[in-house]
Amino acid sequence: xxxxxxxxxxxxxxxxxDFTTYCNSSTTLSNxxxxxxxxxGHPVFLIQLVKSGExxxxxxxxxxxxxxxxxxxxxxxxxxxxDVGTYFCAGRGAGxxxxxxxxxxxxxxxxx
Amino acid sequence: KAGVTQTPxxxxxxxxxxxxxxxxxxxxxxxxxxYQQTPGQGLQFLFEYFxxxxxxxxxxxxRFSGRQFSNSRSEMNVSTLELGDSALYLCASSPGTSVSRExxxxxxxxxxxxx
Numbered sequence: 069x070x071x072x073x074x075x076x077x078x079x080x081x082x083x084x085x086d087f088t089t090y091c092n093s094s095t096t097l098s099n100x101x102x103x104x105x106x107x108x109g110h111p112v113f114l115i116q117l118v119k120s121g122e123x124x125x126x127x128x129x130x131x132x133x134x135x136x137x138x139x140x141x142x143x144x145x146x147x148x149x150x151d152v153g154t155y156f157c158a159g160r161g162a163g164x165x166x167x168x169x170x171x172x173x174x175x176x177x178x179x180x
Numbered sequence: 181k182a183g184v185t186q187t188p189x190x191x192x193x194x195x196x197x198x199x200x201x202x203x204x205x206x207x208x209x210x211x212x213x214x215y216q217q218t219p220g221q222g223l224q225f226l227f228e229y230f231x232x233x234x235x236x237x238x239x240x241x242x243r244f245s246g247r248q249f250s251n252s253r254s255e256m257n258v259s260t261l262e263l264g265d266s267a268l269y270l271c272a273s274s275p276g277t278s279v280s281r282e283x284x285x286x287x288x289x290x291x292x293x294x295x
Binding site: 101113118156160170 | 270284288
């Protein structure tokens with residue numbers, strides 16, 4: 069079945085370092101969404117990418133959607149302790165398959 | 181608008197019991213999805229309800245069931261609880277009318293511990 073692989077599973081960085089998490093789908097997606105879950109909290113929507121090759125920025129966060137709409141990345145520049153949490157990608161299937169398929173998430177820890 | 185609410189927030193049950201969790205979506209949202217979250221397993225999709233009908237279903241055993249009421253509130257039930265059912269159960273709502281582009285609004289979750 070359709071799968072979304074997300075790597076790495078964990079990442080530990082020093083404050084100020086950059087961080088990137090990657091998602092790869094086994095099939096073409098119609099769109100991909102990114103969520104952030106703080107420790108003890110619930111997932112909160114960050115952004116949705118729809119177009120092939122799309123790049124969107126939110127302050128220090130940069131989101132990319134691959135040309136083939138099968139992969140995506142989230143890059144954080146100069147991490148801060150407030151970036152701590154788990155970042156999930158969720159891909160929406162194309163065609164008749166409209167299910168949202170979730171990656172397992174990348175847990176980010178930031179040392180002050 | 182008030183966010184998604186879930187009750188109860190915490191629950192302790194013993195093996196073999198059953199449990200019912202409740203979710204009230206954002207006002208105007210007609211789609212409610214349920215997820216199970218355990219450490220290392222990410223978000224596992226249980227099912228989605230829209231207008232009182234199950235629209236999508238994950239790969240969980242029949243012990244997991246749900247329903248949605250006419251006011252869009254939803255409940256999920258787990259019968260014959262097992263230790264492995266201990267998890268955070270998250271409910272998420274969305275308008276439901278434009279499936280291909282909608283995002284999910286999550287509630288705070290119900291943390292279930294099975295002893």
